[in-house]
Amino acid sequence: MATLGSCRTCKGQVSSEAKSCPHCGQPFPLLNGVDEAQGYFHAGNKIAAIKCLREKNGLDLKDAKDIVDSWEK
Numbered sequence: 709m710a711t712l713g714s715c716r717t718c719k720g721q722v723s724s725e726a727k728s729c730p731h732c733g734q735p736f737p738l739l740n741g742v743d744e745a746q747g748y749f750h751a752g753n754k755i756a757a758i759k760c761l762r763e764k765n766g767l768d769l770k771d772a773k774d775i776v777d778s779w780e781k
């Protein structure tokens with residue numbers, strides 16, 4: 709069941725099932741473990757970053773990879 713939470717970027721209300729924030733466009737605005745995953749990413753360990761996001765959020769591989777790939781921009 710979808711719940712409401714606050715976007716981690718703009719703090720606007722967003723459904724837990726939203727794939728992007730309707731207010732600011734942040735992908736997966738309620739994602740857990742982003743800081744930890746970005747730590748792995750910036751250390752050059754993309755695989756660990758993807759694994760971290762998957763474990764904490766139950767994402768499938770493609771979604772987790774898309775998020776991590778978006779950090780390369």
Ligand SMILES: [Zn+2]
Nearest residue numbers: 715718729732
């Ligand atoms: Zn937002």
